[in-house]
Amino acid sequence: MKIKKIQNLHWKIPAGLMVLLMIFLQLVPFYITLAVAFKPKTDLSSRWMIPTSIYFDNFLTAISRGRILTAMLNSLLVTSVAILLICLLGAFAGYPLARIKSRFNKIVLMTILGVMMIPPLSVLVPLYSMMNKINGVNTYWGIILIVTTGQLPLSVFLYSSFISSIPVELEEAALLDGCNYIQIFNRIILPLLKPVTASVIILTGIFVWNEYQLSLYILSSPAKRTIAPAIGAFFSQSSSNLGAAAAAALLGVLPLVVLYLFLQKYFIKGMIDSALK
Helix, strand or coil: CHHHHHHHHHHHHHHHHHHHHHHHHHHHHHHHHHHHHCCCCCCCCCCCCCCCCCCCHHHHHHHHCCCHHHHHHHHHHHHHHHHHHHHHHHHHHHHHHHHCCCHHHHHHHHHHHHHHCCCHHHHHHHHHHHHHHCCCCCCHHHHHHHHHHHHHHHHHHHHHHHHHCCCHHHHHHHHHCCCCHHHHHHHHHHHHHHHHHHHHHHHHHHHHHHCCHHHHHHCCCHHHCCHHHHHHHHHHHCCCCHHHHHHHHHHHHHHHHHHHHHHHHHHHHHHHHHHHC
16 A cells, blocks of 8 residues: 555656646746736836836826727627627527437537637638628627637537536426426526536637737727737837736736636536536
8 A cells, every 4th residue: 555655646746746837837927927017117127026016007008008998898898799699509509409319410510610620810811801891890790790600619519518418308307397498498408507608608708808810800990999909009009118018918817817716616617517428
């Protein structure tokens, strides 16, 4: 027994050190951004040094000159509507794909997996041409339509995988009680989808909030920019003031951190259940 414990300990120590190294590498950029954001422009000390005093003017500069709050409101609108559509459409599409075991549905699922492999920039030119023809450029509904379409395959795949693990006997019992399929979905299936819904909200929400490439072309108007293009434009304008640029980046990432803190329990459970089931 002692030999086995010693052997396990030899494996645990390198694994623990590797995890600590990965955590350190992940936190270093965030630490440097945080340190630079609270330093004045005249502070020429190393970026690794902790600020000697708290300096908030960088955040005020990012808000006033970079219009970060306006961009955050734009991103909040786009992300909220897109998440709502992605969750609803993904759940509605995933239910019949999970329950009806046919060759056609298998082809549909394989097609969905194939669509997930397509890089978004590969369809930028025809996408922009189509959006320009239907007057979707510089509109909120245009970018919402694009990001919803792009993230819907992932949502359908996660929902269909999760619903497949739900016992069919629950639905059969509801059918015997006189429920139709719409009532079964609303009263039985939908309440069981909280874990996977949290996963979809976080995964798609992070993508939509941080989406830069498509938003840069579709929302070219400064008043309608989302957070990622707004931070990029502000960084190029204030490259000499790294403190203000770092403050803008922190303001942009703050809503995602809050979202994850509220949904992390459901997110982890949903990802494990989706993978295992």
